[in-house]
Amino acid sequence: MAYAPSSTTSGIHLPDTARELVKILIAGPFGVGKTTLIDSVSEIRPLHTEERLSEASVPVDDLDGVREKSTTTVAIDFGRISLPGGIVLYLFGTPGQERFRALWEDISYGALGALVLVDSRRIDASFDVLGLVEESGLPYAVAFNSFPDAPRHHTEEQLRAALDLEPGTPLVTCDARDANSSIDALLALVQHLIDRDPPERR
Amino acid sequence: MTGRRGGRPLVPAYLSTGGVARPSRPQLERLTVLSGSGELAPAGLPAAQLALLDALRGGSLTVMEAAALLELPVSAVRVLAAGLVDRSLVLARAPIPPAERFDPDLLKRVADGLRALKHN
Ligand SMILES: Nc1nc2c(ncn2[C@@H]2O[C@H](COP(=O)(O)OP(=O)(O)OP(=O)(O)O)[C@@H](O)[C@H]2O)c(=O)[nH]1
Ligand SMILES: [Mg+2]
Numbered sequence: 001m002a003y004a005p006s007s008t009t010s011g012i013h014l015p016d017t018a019r020e021l022v023k024i025l026i027a028g029p030f031g032v033g034k035t036t037l038i039d040s041v042s043e044i045r046p047l048h049t050e051e052r053l054s055e056a057s058v059p060v061d062d063l064d065g066v067r068e069k070s071t072t073t074v075a076i077d078f079g080r081i082s083l084p085g086g087i088v089l090y091l092f093g094t095p096g097q098e099r100f101r102a103l104w105e106d107i108s109y110g111a112l113g114a115l116v117l118v119d120s121r122r123i124d125a126s127f128d129v130l131g132l133v134e135e136s137g138l139p140y141a142v143a144f145n146s147f148p149d150a151p152r153h154h155t156e157e158q159l160r161a162a163l164d165l166e167p168g169t170p171l172v173t174c175d176a177r178d179a180n181s182s183i184d185a186l187l188a189l190v191q192h193l194i195d196r197d198p199p200e201r202r
Numbered sequence: 203m204t205g206r207r208g209g210r211p212l213v214p215a216y217l218s219t220g221g222v223a224r225p226s227r228p229q230l231e232r233l234t235v236l237s238g239s240g241e242l243a244p245a246g247l248p249a250a251q252l253a254l255l256d257a258l259r260g261g262s263l264t265v266m267e268a269a270a271l272l273e274l275p276v277s278a279v280r281v282l283a284a285g286l287v288d289r290s291l292v293l294a295r296a297p298i299p300p301a302e303r304f305d306p307d308l309l310k311r312v313a314d315g316l317r318a319l320k321h322n
Contacts (some may be wrong), residue, residue, distance in 0.1 A: 012271060013261030018290075021233045021264065021297035022312065034246065041319070052277070078290060083315025087308070090233060090266070108278075110231055110297065112309070117225035144303050190313045194306060 011044055019086030024189065025108060027094045027133060028117030029125035032092035033176035035077050037117070040179045041186070042079025049076050051103055071119045074100065076107065089197075096129020104132050110145065114140040115174070115189050120150035123162050130163065139196060141170035141189035169191075230265050230280045233297035237262040241291050250274075254282050255291060264297075 024181045026034045038046050050073040077093035094100075094107055096116075108114070112135050118126045144159060154162070161169060170188040175181045238258040247255075250272075257263060257271050269279040286292035302308055 012267055014265060014267075016261075018235070018262070020299075020302065020308065021235065022308070023297075035284060047267065049266060049269040049276055050273070052275055069303065078270075081316075081319070083312060084318065085311055085315070087311055087315060089312060089315070090264075092232075103267060107232065110303070112304075112312075145214070183316050183320050187316050190309060194309045194313065 005174070012047070014088065017080055017086050018082065018088045021088045021090065023090040023092055023111050023112050024186065025092050025094045025114040025133075025138070026117065027096045027114045027140075028128065029096060029119065030121075032117040032119040032125070034095075037115075037143075037174070037176035037182045037185070038077055038079035038093050039089045040177060040182045041081055043082060044080050046077050046079045046093075048078070048093075050074075051076050053099065053103065074103070076103075084123055094129075096132055098128050098132070099137045101132065105136065108136050108138055111138055113189050113193050114138045115185055116140050116142045117174075118142055118159075118163065120144060120145045120146045120154070123154075123159070126163070139189075139193055140159060141172065141185070141192050143172055143174035143176075143185040143188075144175055230283055230294060231297060232276060233264045234264040234283075235262050235264055235295040235297065236268060236283055237293045237295070239291055239293050243291060244289075250278075251286055251291075253284050254279065254286060258292065 017129055028034050028038055035046060053072045053074060074095060076095075079081070079091045081089045081091070083089055092111070094114075096103065116126060116129055116133060142163065142165060144154075156171060159165075163171075165171060170192045172185050172188045174185040232235065236254075236258060238255060243252065243255055253272055254268060257268055263271065265276060265283060266278050268274075268283070269276045272279065274282075283292055287294050298308070
């Protein structure tokens with residue numbers, strides 16, 4: 001083979017077994033733990049793309065021309081998990097501020113659902129992202145990341161009320177630094193997708 | 203559900219797309235799989251297209267991964283890849299067969315796969 005697998009390639013190329021590619025959005029405000037969660041479960045070192053906030057179309061003649069464009073950009077992290085049977089699950093770290101709306105719509109296209117991260121120190125920072133998720137019609141679960149310096153303890157009841165969650169919306173506590181905890185949060189979402197009755201989009 | 207109890211504003215109904223109305227559906231999705239076709243690149247191919255072809259020599263990449271690798275916006279990679287697909291230099295494959303999207307069996311396999319990842 002001309003291109004034998006070697007450790008010099010970053011391992012970014014897809015495994016030959018990859019058949020079905022699916023994605024879940026990891027959404028939340030700045031500093032809530034999106035990159036940490038993706039990093040804790042991804043098989044590749046998390047990558048990112050720089051995305052323009054306004055999706056203006058630019059002529060592409062050469063790389064330099066594109067790189068020189070000075071526009072406001074935001075970094076979108078993503079990671080990847082290969083599952084048995086040729087399924088590849090992508091996690092897209094998605095900032096949820098209102099000004100990212102156009103980008104949000106593009107990224108959420110085709111997603112299975114969203115895991116919305118809530119920061120225990122500032123719950124209201126997730127209001128925007130919850131609004132965007134609900135508008136897009138994406139099913140979602142909420143993962144509450146508890147930080148040691150949170151001002152006070154919340155009961156599940158209080159959290160649900162503060163976030164105004166539907167009774168059926170899963171709410172789990174998560175430590176994004178812990179792989180098993182992150183997987184549990186993802187599982188809560190996927191189980192919610194399976195249980196939805198009847199599925200809204202078929 | 204009854205009215206909002208929390209401090210979060212209501213999403214006005216006219217803003218809701220219900221998850222279906224996507225006005226500008228992109229041809230190449232972020233997770234569309236790109237592979238080199240193996241055809242020889244003609245002389246005079248723009249540098250950016252050559253760079254993408256080069257990245258595909260090591261194997262297949264999604265649009266998103268190609269963008270990360272080339273340090274280009276996804277919108278630019280979409281344009282580059284579409285040009286290469288037109289020239290039969292690159293093959294593009296949708297992330298999942300359309301019929302399988304939201305298939306309960308697919309979701310169950312995702313859940314099983316995630317469960318298997320735990321405790322190791
Ligand atoms: N205690 C605790 N700390 C966390 C958790 N998740 C993330 N952190 C820490 O919070 C900080 C910010 O986490 P990031 O993963 O960078 O947050 P982010 O959402 O990617 O932030 P932006 O990319 O800036 O939007 C890091 O120092 C993490 O170690 C968590 O679940 N619990
Ligand atoms: Mg981040």
